[in-house]
Amino acid sequence: MATAFELAHPYGTTRVMSSFNFTDPSIGPPADKSGSILSPEIDPKTGTCKNGWICEHRWHQIQQMVVFRLVAKNDPINNWWDNDGDQIAFSRGSNAFIALNNDDEDLKQSLVTGLPAGKYCDVITGKVKNNKCTGKTVEVGKNGVAFVDIPASAEDGVLAIHIGGQSKVRLGFKN
Numbered sequence: 001m002a003t004a005f006e007l008a009h010p011y012g013t014t015r016v017m018s019s020f021n022f023t024d025p026s027i028g029p030p031a032d033k034s035g036s037i038l039s040p041e042i043d044p045k046t047g048t049c050k051n052g053w054i055c056e057h058r059w060h061q062i063q064q065m066v067v068f069r070l071v072a073k074n075d076p077i078n079n080w081w082d083n084d085g086d087q088i089a090f091s092r093g094s095n096a097f098i099a100l101n102n103d104d105e106d107l108k109q110s111l112v113t114g115l116p117a118g119k120y121c122d123v124i125t126g127k128v129k130n131n132k133c134t135g136k137t138v139e140v141g142k143n144g145v146a147f148v149d150i151p152a153s154a155e156d157g158v159l160a161i162h163i164g165g166q167s168k169v170r171l172g173f174k175n
Contacts (some may be wrong), residue, residue, distance in 0.1 A: 001100055003056075004158045006122070007065035008090075008098040010077065014069065015060055018055045029053075064123035069095060071164040079112040089148065091115065096162035101150040108148050108164040113161070117142045119169040120161035127166055137169065147175060 006014055018040075020029045030038040030052030040053035049055035056062055057155045075093025086108045089099035090115030101107040119139050121128045126135020138161050141144045150159050160169050 001102055001157050002096065003062060004156070004160065005100060007062075007069045008072070008092070008096070008160065010072070010074065011090065016057045016066065018049075018053065018057050020053050025158050049082060060127070061158070064127070065160065067164060067166055068096050068098070068123060068160050068162050071162040071167075078119050079114050081109070083107075083109075083113050087150075092164075096160070097146075098158065098160045099148045100149060100159075101152060101154065101157045104152055106152050107148060107150040110145050111143050113138075113140050113146050115140045115144060115146075115161065115163060117144070120146075121167050121169055122159050122161060123159045123167050124156050124160050128169055133169055 005018065009075055034040055037049045040049040040055055041051050042048070043050055072092035072095050072138065073078060077090045078093060079089070079091040079097075081090070083103065086103040087099075087101050089097070089111050089113070089138040094114050097113040097115055099107060099111065117140050117170070119137055121133030122136040125134070126133050136159065138146050138159065148159055150157060
């Protein structure tokens with residue numbers, strides 16, 4: 001959730017770093033018996049890293065938030081909303097919108113997205129494949145408002161949509 005916020009917010013220079021798995025904080029990165037650091041290997045079936053590496057930069061959510069940042073360009077934050085607690089949402093101009101729920105309560109709210117009317121695929125839970133979303137979809141009305149629903153129990157607690165090809169479902173919806 002913190003990485004999604006960092007990549008959605010225009011402040012500063014972002015960095016996405018990967019790490020390795022460890023149980024002892026004094027142990028270094030994965031190494032062979034001679035002490036040479038092992039390179040990460042990619043599992044061709046899952047796309048995940050092996051050899052003790054975690055490779056967060058390869059996670060779907062992180063990759064999609066990098067795309068979100070590119071689509072948002074240098075647009076400013078607009079349409080800020082919060083619940084005076086641990087739920088926030090904002091748009092980046094008319095290109096991208098994000099909502100985050102780190103609260104004990106579900107986020108169920110009609111929010112101004114700043115996006116053009118249309119059907120969008122939440123890039124955190126899915127992707128557009130054959131012009132269908134494999135995850136949660138969000139419908140933005142002509143007034144730029146969408147109903148956002150992020151349960152407190154959601155795995156990621158983030159909903160992110162944008163006008164780019166990975167999010168905008170193009171056919172079957174009047175813009």
